[in-house]
Structure formats: C-alpha cells, structure tokens
Amino acid sequence: MKIAIVGTGMIGGAVARAARRLRSVREVTGVDNNPVHAADAVRLGLVQRMQADVPDDADIVVIATPSEAIADRVIELRDHRGVIIDVGSVKGAIVSAVRARLGSAPPRYVPCHPLAGSEKHGPAHAPEQLFHERLLILTPLPETDPRAIATAEVFWRDLGSILHTMPLEDHDRILARTSHLPHLLAFAFMHGIADEELRFSGGGFRDFSRIAASSPELWWKIFELNRDTLLAAVDRFDADLKALREALATNDSRTGLRLLAEAADRRRKLP
Amino acid sequence: MKIAIVGTGMIGGAVARAARRLRSVREVTGVDNNPVHAADAVRLGLVQRMQADVPDDADIVVIATPSEAIADRVIELRDHRGVIIDVGSVKGAIVSAVRARLGSAPPRYVPCHPLAGSEKHGPAHAPEQLFHERLLILTPLPETDPRAIATAEVFWRDLGSILHTMPLEDHDRILARTSHLPHLLAFAFMHGIADEELRFSGGGFRDFSRIAASSPELWWKIFELNRDTLLAAVDRFDADLKALREALATNDSRTGLRLLAEAADRRRKLP
Numbered sequence: 001m002k003i004a005i006v007g008t009g010m011i012g013g014a015v016a017r018a019a020r021r022l023r024s025v026r027e028v029t030g031v032d033n034n035p036v037h038a039a040d041a042v043r044l045g046l047v048q049r050m051q052a053d054v055p056d057d058a059d060i061v062v063i064a065t066p067s068e069a070i071a072d073r074v075i076e077l078r079d080h081r082g083v084i085i086d087v088g089s090v091k092g093a094i095v096s097a098v099r100a101r102l103g104s105a106p107p108r109y110v111p112c113h114p115l116a117g118s119e120k121h122g123p124a125h126a127p128e129q130l131f132h133e134r135l136l137i138l139t140p141l142p143e144t145d146p147r148a149i150a151t152a153e154v155f156w157r158d159l160g161s162i163l164h165t166m167p168l169e170d171h172d173r174i175l176a177r178t179s180h181l182p183h184l185l186a187f188a189f190m191h192g193i194a195d196e197e198l199r200f201s202g203g204g205f206r207d208f209s210r211i212a213a214s215s216p217e218l219w220w221k222i223f224e225l226n227r228d229t230l231l232a233a234v235d236r237f238d239a240d241l242k243a244l245r246e247a248l249a250t251n252d253s254r255t256g257l258r259l260l261a262e263a264a265d266r267r268r269k270l271p
Numbered sequence: 272m273k274i275a276i277v278g279t280g281m282i283g284g285a286v287a288r289a290a291r292r293l294r295s296v297r298e299v300t301g302v303d304n305n306p307v308h309a310a311d312a313v314r315l316g317l318v319q320r321m322q323a324d325v326p327d328d329a330d331i332v333v334i335a336t337p338s339e340a341i342a343d344r345v346i347e348l349r350d351h352r353g354v355i356i357d358v359g360s361v362k363g364a365i366v367s368a369v370r371a372r373l374g375s376a377p378p379r380y381v382p383c384h385p386l387a388g389s390e391k392h393g394p395a396h397a398p399e400q401l402f403h404e405r406l407l408i409l410t411p412l413p414e415t416d417p418r419a420i421a422t423a424e425v426f427w428r429d430l431g432s433i434l435h436t437m438p439l440e441d442h443d444r445i446l447a448r449t450s451h452l453p454h455l456l457a458f459a460f461m462h463g464i465a466d467e468e469l470r471f472s473g474g475g476f477r478d479f480s481r482i483a484a485s486s487p488e489l490w491w492k493i494f495e496l497n498r499d500t501l502l503a504a505v506d507r508f509d510a511d512l513k514a515l516r517e518a519l520a521t522n523d524s525r526t527g528l529r530l531l532a533e534a535a536d537r538r539r540k541l542p
Contacts, residue, residue, distance in 0.1 A: 115473040135471065164471075177464060178472045182479040185456060188512040190534035193448060198541050200406065200435075201449045202386040204485075206541065207478040208453040213538040214475075216531035223519055223527070233463075234516050238509075241459040245505050248494055256494070260487035263461035267484040270469050270477065 002027045004058035004082070006073055008041035008050075009034075010118060011087050012064030013126030016046040018159045029055050040123045058082045060155055068221040071097035074109050078102055083151045084109040089175065091139045091168040093225040107145040110152040111168065113137045113175070114161060119213040129160065136161035139168035176229040181237060183219050184230065186212035273298045275329035275353070277344055279312035279321075280305075281389060282358050283335030284397030287317040289430045300326050311394040329353045331426055339492040342368035345380050349373055354422045355380040360446065362410045362439040364496040378416040381423040382439065384408045384446070385432060390484040400431065407432035410439035447500040452508060454490050455501065457483035 001024050005016045008030040019025050030047035031054055032038040038050045054061055054077060063073045063086040070086045071094045077084050084106065088094055091111045098105050116134040118125060136156045140149045153163055166174075190212035223230055240259075247256035272295050276287045279301040290296050301318035302325055303309040309321045325332055325348060334344045334357040341359045346369055348355050355377065359365050362382045369376045387405040389396060407427045411420050424434055437445075461483035494501055511530075518527035 115471065117473060117475065174468050174471045178468055178476050182460065182476055184515060185460060185512070186479060187531050187534040188515050189453065189456060189508060190538045191530055192507050192511045193537060195537065195540060197445050197449055198537070200386065200445045201541065202388060204388065204482040205449050205453055207481050208457060209538050210478050211475040212534050214535065216528055216535050220524065220528050220531055224524070227519060231516065231520055236463050237460060240463045241456070244455060244459050245502065248498060249502055253491065253495070257487055257491050259462055260458050260491050263458040263483050264485065264487050266464060266466060266469070267461045267480050269466060270472065
C-alpha cells in the first residue's frame with residue numbers, strides 16, 4: 001500500500017511514523033504547505049518524501065491538517081481513487097461544508113477521530129506509538145462506501161487503535177464535553193493566573209492546566225467548528241459550578257459534599 | 272531527634288518515611304485515630320511505633336491530619352516542648368481558630384504547607400520522595416519563635432524541600448487560585464460528565480480531571496476553611512469563562528484567539 005499524509009504536524013507525523021513500520025505499507029509520502037514541517041518530516045524519517053500534491057496512486061490519504069482545512073482537502077480529493085481518512089476533532093462542520101459544496105460526501109471519505117494527542121505540535125513531537133491502544137472513533141456517513149470503511153478500519157487497527165463507530169452528531173456532542181470543554185476551561189483558568197503565581201503550583205495545577213499550553217489557533221478553530229454544541233456544554237458546566245459555589249457560599253456542606261463525592265466516584269471509574 | 276507524626280495518611284506517611292532516612296532522626300512515632308492507617312503505617316515501616324498520645328519528648332511534632340482537625344491539635348500541644356509543624360492547605364482559618372482559643376498562637380508552632388500531594392490517600396500511598404525539590408511554604412506569625420522557624424526550616428530542607436516564606440494571607444489568596452480553584456473546577460467538571468462518556472476521553476481529559484478523584488471530605492473542608500478567598504477566585508474564573516464564552520457565541524475570533532494565546536503563553540512559562 002501507498003500512504004499519503006496531508007499535514008505532517010504532530011498527529012500526521014505520528015500516523016506517518018507508525019505507518020512506515022507496517023509490513024503492508026510500501027511508501028509514505030507527505031504533503032505540507034509548511035516548509036519547516038515538511039523539512040522536519042523528511043529529516044526525521046517520518047515520510048520517505050514530500051510532494052506538492054497528493055500522489056494519484058495513494059491507496060490511503062490521511063488528512064491531518066488543522067480542522068478548518070480538512071473540508072477543502074476532502075473536496076479537492078473527491079475523485080481520488082484512494083480511501084480518504086481525516087483525523088479532525090470535529091466532524092459535523094466538516095461534513096456539512098463538504099456536502100454544501102458537493103451535494104453529498106465522496107463515498108470513499110471516511111471521517112475518523114483518534115482520541116490521542118498532546119499539547120505539543122509539529123512533526124518533531126510526533127510520538128512513536130500515539131495510537132497504540134487508544135480509541136479511534138469512526139463516524140461513517142450514509143453515503144460512505146462500506147469497502148472504504150473496511151479499509152480505514154484495517155489501517156487503524158494495524159496502528160494499534162481500538163475502534164468505535166458512532167453517528168457524527170453523537171461524536172460532536174460527546175467530544176464537546178470530554179475534550180473541547182476541558183480545553184476551554186483550562187484556557188480560561190490559565191488566563192486568570194498571574195505570572196508570579198506560577199511558582200506556587202503543585203502537581204494538581206500542572207496536570208489540570210497542561211492542555212492550556214495547546215495551540216491557540218488549532219483550538220480556537222475547533223471551538224468555532226463545534227460552537228453550538230460546545231456552548232451547551234459550557235452552560236451545563238456553568239450550572240454545575242454554580243451549584244457548587246452556592247453550596248459553599250451558603251455553608252451547605254451536605255450538598256457540597258454530595259456534589260464532590262458524585263464527581264470523585266465518577267472520576268474513579270475512569271479505567 | 273525524635274519526631275512525632277500526628278495523622279499518618281498519605282502526607283504524614285511520606286513525612287515519616289522521609290524522616291526515618293535522616294541521620295539526625297533517631298525515632299519516628301505515629302499518632303493516628305484511624306486504626307487502619309495506624310496499622311498500615313507500622314506494617315509499612317513508615318513509623319517505628321504508634322502511640323495514643325504525642326510523646327512528651329518529641330523534638331518536632333508534625334500535624335498531618337485533615338485541615339479541619341489541625342487547630343485542635345495545635346491547641347492541645349500548646350505547652351509541648353517540641354517544634355509544632357503542620358502541613359495544612361489553608362493557614363488563615365487554622366491560625367484564627369488557635370488565636371481565638373489561646374489569645375495568641377503558641378510560639379513554637381510554625382505553620383507550613385508543602386506543595387506536594389496526590390489524589391490518593393492513606394499511608395499505603397505515601398510516596399518515597401514526596402518533598403524532594405518541591406516547594407514548602409512557611410507562614411510564620413509575629414508571635415512565632417525564630418528558633419522554632421529555624422528548626423522547621425532545617426527539617427524541611429533535610430527532606431529536600433525548597434523553602435519560601437510568605438505572610439499567611441498571601442498564602443491563602445495564592446493557593447485559592449493555584450490549588451483550591453482547580454480542584455473545585457475539576458470536581459464541577461466531573462459532576463457534569465456521564466458514566467457512558469468516560470470511555471470517550473483522551474489524555475487531556477485524564478490529566479485535567481485527575482484531581483477530581485481526590486478525597487471529597489478533605490477537599491470540602493479545605494474549601495470551607497478558605498471560603499471567602501476561594502469564592503473570589505471562583506468569581507474571577509467565572510469572568511474569564513464568560514469572556515471566552517462570549518467571544519465564541521458572538522464569533523469574535525480576534526478576542527477568542529487573544530484570550531487563548533495569553534493563557535497558552537502563561538502556561539508555557541511553567542518551569
């Protein structure tokens with residue numbers, strides 16, 4: 001198989017690195033507008049070579065650009081012979097943009113989202129085994145070709161992913177709460193911390209705020225692409241925060257303790 | 272030196288474990304009302320023995336009980352010959368309670384707070400080197416004996432801590448923002464997550480929410496003891512969250528990106 005990776009940043013670089021190890025993969029080609037990423041991806045051996053355009057004979061094209069650039073690439077590749085996979089954190093807005101332009105999504109496009117990442121970016125930070133035993137969500141569309149889905153599934157399984165298929169609306173709603181919301185909260189939290197307070201922070205602060213070091217550009221776009229669903233998640237959080245604040249302000253220990261205990265019980269269920 | 276540890280949970284256990292390694296320490300005795308912790312602390316070799324009362328000849332008494340029990344112990348030990356150290360996450364409420372009862376705090380009591388912890392509790396989770404190269408904040412009082420401060424400083428330095436002295440009001444204000452607030456936010460966040468959403472979480476979720484697995488009882492008490500300062504920190508966060516929400520709701524990318532960039536810049540300064 002020949003693989004093309006469009007966007008050789010941290011995620012695309014990790015796909016390339018993992019794909020090169022597969023026996024079924026003969027060639028990994030990169031496509032990237034960013035000359036620094038392009039040079040790094042070759043120098044680090046993530047891809048065999050870089051090209052200006054997606055090779056016509058690629059069997060799988062992985063679109064790993066920032067989320068807002070995915071729809072244009074899918075549209076551009078509508079007649080490509082290969083299976084088109086993306087790794088975007090939001091699915092609804094991408095598919096809507098593609099459908100608005102083409103009427104329906106290309107049958108060989110399989111929307112995917114690996115739940116794996118890091119606050120770092122760029123091919124130099126592409127981990128060795130980013131997808132190993134991590135969840136990979138597929139959100140195939142009514143118009144998606146089942147053979148394309150099967151190819152995508154085999155590819156991700158070969159990279160070590162655990163697959164889960166769900167409707168795209170469910171994906172965007174769940175991820176708004178489990179991923180986009182914590183990022184937004186971490187950014188808001190860090191915005192309120194003063195530089196001189198940073199040294200008075202322990203391990204709790206460090207872990208809680210780690211994702212606030214993520215790329216502002218990437219994440220603002222993700223927030224925008226999932227705006228309404230994320231706003232609803234923010235409002236739900238705000239209600240939980242208000243309930244806890246109210247219990248504290250009114251010295252209502254019973255309610256406060258109950259809210260904390262319910263939260264802790266849930267967090268302790270995380271495998 | 273003889274050391275007594277009152278409260279042999281995770282923090283007290285870690286103090287005991289580290290103290291036993293010091294050449295200057297001849298004996299480490301534990302005091303704990305919790306029979307399971309008491310038995311574990313002996314079985315794990317954290318302390319040489321448990322006693323019902325603090326030994327009269329202890330040179331240093333470390334009070335590592337939950338925060339709400341510290342003031343009573345300081346009051347009980349007002350005539351003890353040793354230096355009394357606590358490790359409470361809140362200082363103002365403890366000192367106020369002691370002063371309210373005794374008029375002034377005992378001169379040999381040195382309020383301390385190691386910025387080291389974990390969401391786990393109990394002596395079985397006492398880490399080997401919890402204090403090594405971690406910040407230790409001392410908030411000595413006008414009535415504190417300088418020789419007691421010097422003894423406390425040497426002790427913590429021997430455990431590997433980096434010392435920082437500040438007024439107790441500063442401690443409570445800064446820690447409300449760098450420690451109590453992220454805990455409260457993590458609890459509120461986890462309260463809003465459904466069990467069935469847990470599996471759709473990545474590394475960001477895991478780190479962000481880790482501290483929500485902390486003890487609800489311990490943290491609710493800390494929140495209560497630092498109530499007004501923490502409520503102010505919550506309101507400051509709420510203003511930051513509202514600003515970000517508003518930028519998103521009104522499609523104000525310029526403001527949204529700026530807020531995210533300021534937050535990310537700050538987080539990246541964390542050493």
